[in-house]
Amino acid sequence: MNCRSLAGAVIQALDRNSCLRLLEDSSAVSHLAQTHAQVVVCGYKNDISTITKLIHKLCDFKAVAYARALFLSVPKPDLFLFNVLIRGSSNCGSPLSSVSLFTYLRNNTYLRPDNFTYAFTVSASSGIPDEKFGILLHAQAVVDGYGSDLFVGSSLVDFYFTFSKVEMAQKVFDRMLEKDTVLWNTMISGLVKNCCYEDSIAVFAKMAAGSGVRLDPTSVSSVLPAAAELQLLNIGLGIQCLSVKLGLSSHVHVLTGLISLYSKCGDMKTSKALFENIIRPDLISYNAMISGYTTNADSESSLRLFKELLGLGFQVNSSTIVGLIPVFYPFGHLLLTCGIHGFCVKSGIISNPAVSTALTTAYSRLNEIESARLLFNESKEKTLASWNAMISGYTKNGLTEKAISLFQDMQVSKMDPNPVTVTSILSACAQIGSLSLGKWVYDMIRRKGFLSNLYVLTALIDMYTKCGSIEDARKLFDDAPEKNVVTWNTMISGYGLHGHGQEAIDLFDEMMKSNIVPSAVTFLSVLYACSHAGLVDEGQKIFHSMVHDFGFEPLSEHYACMVDILGRAGKLEKALEFIQTMTVEPSPPVWGALLGACMIHKNTRLAQLASEKLFNLDPENVGYRVLLSNILSVDKKYAQAASVRQVVKQRNLVKTPGATLLEIGDIPYVFTAGDHSHPQKEAIYALLEKLSGKILEAGYKPETMTALHDVEEEEKELIMRIHSEKLAITFGLIQTNPGIEIRIFKNLRVCLDCHSWTKFVSKITERVIVVRDANRFHHFRDGACSCGDYW
DNA sequence: GTAGGGTTAG
Known part of the structure; x- marks a missing residue:
């Protein structure tokens, strides 16, 4: 309270009710301070309900230090006052003070905690990194007879979910004799928080069907993320119908949840329609739309909405930025990335770890790995995700040594690797063919129990095939309790890598029998396997089946495979004819495959045709020029060969130097x-x-x-x-x-x-x-x- | 109710 405002305040005698009304109407801490002065002057400083009201209001305005000081001046605080301050401290980000108030209450007063006390203190203990407080409180609540109180039960369920103790949460929930909307909602959102999406949907269904409890907007908006995560459009549709029936469908939270659901299922048209239904869209609904457009690769709409948001004077938050950033890298928007980076620095949003992580990823996807590293180094709070983003940035850019050395730094700084980290490191091992490091990582995976993670398992299989142990890879594959399309693709391409074409085809057939839906990469993998094994007819059959049975529009890469297959088999003219039938523009790898075949089968004429295309499409690539020069030399066209090499020299094009790795024991040479x-x-x-x-x-x-x-x-x-x-x-x-x-x-x-x-x-x-x-x-x-x- | 990091081909 400053002197001016005190001097300006008209201090007059007020009755108790007027004091309470003044407190109720206060809209800032400074008002409260003035009213406090009046309370004192009017002689209510020992009136417990007036003081309690004041403390309550102070907590609402986050003036928790003021509230605590006032509390200490109260000679005999009652239980109600304790409860108010316990909840207030917790809401103001001091959960530990809540717990110590609780302890003080029990040890130093004659008061007994009631169900409110327990509910507020348990809620506070969800915000403390150590789970022991909540567990102790649970025990005490049961002893004091509040174990089946609804209020306490809901806080306990939330507490156990916060600490990922899903089974305990379920147990508390099941034991509640009476269940209200809040308890059901806590259960639904807790399951989502712990990625138990199916369970969450099941609980919601049970609540809606037979609980007799009223659904509210929170029930619906809690379950929607589960349907969105699983991309279950039908379930989402059911929820939407239900919320229309219950009159909840115009609630902004419900609409935002639906927007997110439809966006994740790729239906931006419906998302847009829903968004237009919101009378006053708020920041979060804008964020949902922006992120939806971004993930559906509509960069124009995403950026348009972002600008609209700024134009409306909204203070954007970290979610806005994180949802927007991935718009930049698929289209190579380096300048826009730098722009948004600058914006984040200026507005201070950069200090949010999710933002700096997303930016790190953006830079590394744009091959600006140095910028990514600078950002990583500068970010104050390095979370597990930041480390992972940087490590995967290195592996994705082929900088495997840097990835591995950063992984070592990470361990030095006591950051514990998770399955995401391990997946990237395995990919690095696969890239450089380091079986020794790969086996060391495998050991860690077993110790930490990461083997049940499908990404980890798939990366492990890939590591084994690429480090030469195809049998070990197959063993892991056969023992896998769960496989997805990528796991199958990995194993198939592993066979291709080793020239085991028939095994690759057999596995592909088995995959089709298991009703796994193949992807474009599946066909690439099996076609490459055919090319590495010289299986011409089989390759042609699979290509045909891909187009006619599976309805795939072949990509340029698929054509490159076919050219490779035909070319290696010496059917060069046929390969050229094949290129001429292409519906898409032939990419460099297509002509590259033909050029490679020309080297094997010594066809200078077609080689010159292919390289002419290649030199236009990919002028910086030295490999193609070296290949042509060799083909010409073999054909004794020395002068032409020399002039091809001359171009390389004149343009200062850099040839990748060859290198070979050999491991003796654990030592790489x-x-x-x-x-x-x-x-x-x-x-x-x-x-x-x-x-x-x-x-x-x-x-x-x-x-x-x-x-x-x-x-x-x-x-x-x-x-x-x-x-x-x-x-x-x-x-x-x-x-x-x-x-x-x-x-x-x-x-x-x-x-x-x-x-x-x-x-x-x-x-x-x-x-x-x-x-x-x-x-x-x-x-x-x-x-x-x-x-x-x-x- | 919105949001960051991971596997497969070449």
Whole structure:
């Protein structure tokens, strides 16, 4: 209270009722302070009901410190006053004070807590990180005879749901002899909070059908998110009909819930109609619409509504922003992302962890991984989701080492990984082919009980196939209690990766028998499997079936697969004809597949046609130019080959350097072409020399020489450099005992010469050599490769 | 009643 307002206030004698009325009508803490002065002047400072009213009002205005001070001045507070302050403290974000007031009440007064006391204190204990307070209160309430009180019961149900103790919540609910709307509503919303969507819907149905209890807008709006989450439009429709019948359908909460439901089911037309039905849409209903447009990829409408919201003078909140942000990355809107980032900084919304996490994701999806990292570093409160967003940002951008090192930082900072974290890390292991790290993660998954999570399981299967252990992957797959379309796709593509085309087709057939609805990726996976195994007829059949039986509009990627299948089989003209039948514009991979086939089957004419298209569509890609240059060299068109390479040089295009990973025990070794940095390089180069002699005797013919005609000296040296896979295999031979399988991982496709070299080395050393290249696995054994020279 | 992080092809 300041002096001016005190001086300005007309202090006059008032009766008690007038004092109470003044308190009731106060609309700010400053008014209350003035009235407080009058209360004192008029001699009511010891009137408990006046003081209680004042404390109650102070709590409503969040002036909890003032309220507490006043409370302490009351010589003999009664139970009602205690209850008011317990509830007030809890509502003002000080749940611990509520509990300590309760303790004080029990230990230092002769008062006995009643059902209100318990209800308010239990509610407060839902806001304390430690669950023990609520559990203790539950026990005391039962002892004091309030165990089946409705008020107390509802707070207890809410408390147990807050701490994810679904069974306990259910138990308390079941034991309540009498159930009212609030109790049912608490149950419905608690189940939703704990992702028990089906149960939530079931409880709602029971409430509506036979409980005899009245449904209110909260009942309906509590259950709607469950239907939305499960995308059960029919259930949602039923709820909508019911709420119309009960006259609840014009309530803004109900309408907002329905908007969200229809949006999540992809029906923005209905959402829009519902939104237009709201007489005075509030921020939350706007948010629901914006997020709906965003998830349905209507960036224009989403942004329009956002601008409208700002224009109406609404103070947008974090939900608005989080619902809007994903609009930016599918369309590459980097500038708009930066704009909204600036807006968040200016308005202070950036401090909300959900906002900074969403922005981190946006930047990493836009390949602005550095910006993502800066934002991550700057964000004050790093939640589990923020760490996960950054880690997955790295794996999605192929920066696996950074992902793994951030994962280590995360553990150092004592943030406990969850299934989401683990899924990203497994994906990183799969990318780099690190079986040792993958197995370590698997160990952690078992310890933490994450194996029941379908994302984790699928990522684990993927990790095993990509790290070369297709059998282990299949075992996990067969033992899986639950599989979705992605799990099946993963296993099918795993077979493809290893060249096991028939197994992939068999699994695909089995999938169809299990009535799993295939996706576009399912067909891509099985078609790639056909291409890696040379199954031409089967591939054509599946493509045909995809279009005619399953009604899929083939994507450019599907065409690329078919071109690959036909091309590898030598049916180059047919592949070209196939491209000409395409209904969509052929993308670079389509022409790339044709170009690759031209390399295998030495067709310079078509190669030139394909590369002309490619150089237009994807001028920065060096791979295609190198491929064309090699094709020309093989055809002895040296001058043309040189001019293709010249372009690469002139434009300063960067070729991805080849590298190979080999793990001995848990230690990873990385080799690059012509690597002389290795401590055991002498032994490696000596053995390389020795092997070279032996395999030449056995009939090996180096394949690089043809490409070396008419090449500048400097360049020749580059080409002559020994490829990293040869160095890695040789090192593996030195480091491991005879008979042990050698596994290596190459980041690019293995070249023709290295492929042939490895075949011979596997024969003379009697070793199984497993090579994972950028495309697939090669299992070399006794002079032959599992790919049947088909890659 | 609205909202952030995860798996599959190439």
